[in-house]
Amino acid sequence: MRERLVVTGLGVVAPTGSTAEEHWAATLAGRSGLGPITRFDPASYPVRIAGEVKGFVATDHIPSRLTTQTDHWTHMGLVAAASALADAGVVPAELPEYEMAVVTASSSGGTEFGQREMTGLWSRGPDHVGAYQSIAWFYAATTGQVSIRHGMRGPCAALATEQAGGLDAVGQARRMLRSGTRLALVGGTDASLCPYGLVAQLSNRMLSTVPDPSCAYTPFDVAACGYVPGEGGAMFVVERADDLPASRGRGGAGPGDGSAAGPYGEIAGYAATFDPPPGRGRPPTLLRAVELALADAGVRPDEVDVVFADAMGTPEADRVEAEALRTLFGPRGVPVTAPKTMTGRMYAGGAALDMATALLCMRDGVIPPTVAVTEPDEAHGLDLVLGRPRELPIRTALVVARGNGGFNAALVLRKIDD
Incomplete structure (x- = not known):
């Protein structure tokens, strides 16, 4: 193991x-x-x-x-x-x-x-x-x-x-x-x-x-x-x-500063793929990155409790990501959120911040909302968390990221049993 x-x-x-x-x-x-x-x-x-x-x-x-x-x-x-x-x-x-x-x-x-x-x-x-x-x-x-x-x-x-x-x-x-x-x-x-x-x-x-x-x-x-x-x-x-020594937990005073002893979560799975150049007639590989990350973690799609989407914000890029998530989880099959709508896309810092937010989401059992979206495109078939947080027990979170130029990455985080 x-x-x-x-x-x-x-x-x-x-x-x-x-x-x-x-x-x-x-x-x-x-x-x-x-x-x-x-x-x-x-x-x-x-x-x-x-x-x-x-x-x-x-x-x-x-x-x-x-x-x-x-x-x-x-x-x-x-x-x-x-x-x-x-x-x-x-x-x-x-x-x-x-x-x-x-x-x-x-x-x-x-x-x-x-x-x-x-x-x-x-x-x-x-x-x-x-x-x-x-x-x-x-x-x-x-x-x-x-x-x-x-x-x-x-x-x-x-x-x-x-x-x-x-x-x-x-x-x-x-x-x-x-x-x-x-x-x-x-x-x-x-x-x-x-x-x-x-x-x-x-x-x-x-x-x-x-x-x-x-x-x-x-x-x-x-x-x-x-x-x-x-x-x-x-x-x-x-x-x-x-x-980890048994004597060392986190030691601060608030969320993200050690309010609860023990680790935030486990890095259960990871995978990366690279898209073919445009015009080659080959599809994007984001779906494969997610599938490989789940397989690496030994997690079935129906065990994922929330997806932190890449959310590029252009019609075509959104369509590609939504299609990948819909293919894997089914229409509206898993809650999807994009809290980066409150920060902008932060490039190398963006997926790292999504990972931090996902760990806090698992710890507190609440999914943060996607803001600014007022008329979600129903053709995407996503269960977007809009308006206000959604309280749910979160054991497994998936973070998805795409980089300009064809980079795709997916990370599976798992809550640690108390």
Whole structure:
């Protein structure tokens, strides 16, 4: 039998809250974090709405020396990582440094830092480009900085599969743990809300240009017209269940900060697939990714209690995902939710945040709602959780993610028996 891998701590930085407790409360209340872009003047851009992390001050958590060397995306990753370790009750200095791994996902890297340095280059010359430009923009920077900060010198990695990255990072960490690593700090964050980053995102032609945040991002709705970008993400401590000392539970004061002893849940199954190039006459492979993840977990479709949808928000992408879920579960066969309608699609941080929300959903027995959707497309045949949370005992949750370019990932989480 394979070793059971469990999530013992989680940390969140998101438009819905800068802690797991704040995020969970806002999500259950249906309070959206979408609004006008304030990190720069968006007046000359077609997209003016985003999910920004409000009130986040990096120097409240990280030494100023480090914040000047790193990007906003890494700041959020460092804060989420520290929160996850504290939530798990883990003190890295007390564990063998070569038995702790760090795996993160990133889609854009340090675009805000990079834009600032490029502006200095173009306007003032090469003498005004700092040495940290060479590392702060790099998509592996968060993995490196987290590893250094916590003395975690075991196997480390960075995944770049866009929105699927948060789940792919968990899959990679799972391999490391099954190969002998004792503990993995894993997850994903992204932050690309600067002119350079936004223009790069516009190239996929899937962003919503609706200026009203209450209806700009409406996946599975008849008026679906694209998605809203967001920033933030989540980090997790993952350990082998057999390695957990009986004396160590989670030790904080609120949801996501250790209010209940013991792990949040088990990582029961994972799979990833890659779509063929458009025009080849071959279907997308999202359904296969979900089927493989369920098979990996030893879970039947009728045992899944909730699906956290990828919810890309374009008519064609929604149709593909709905068709996959309908084929596997039957019409309206399982509750489906997309709480990312309150944060925007956060790229490498999006699926990681969905995973955090799913773990809290299992713990409290309540499915958070999908907001903004007012006229769901009945042709999709989905049982969307709309308007208000739905209280149900949740034992098994499925998280689905797709990354631009053909990446698909699925993760099965299972509640641990009391």
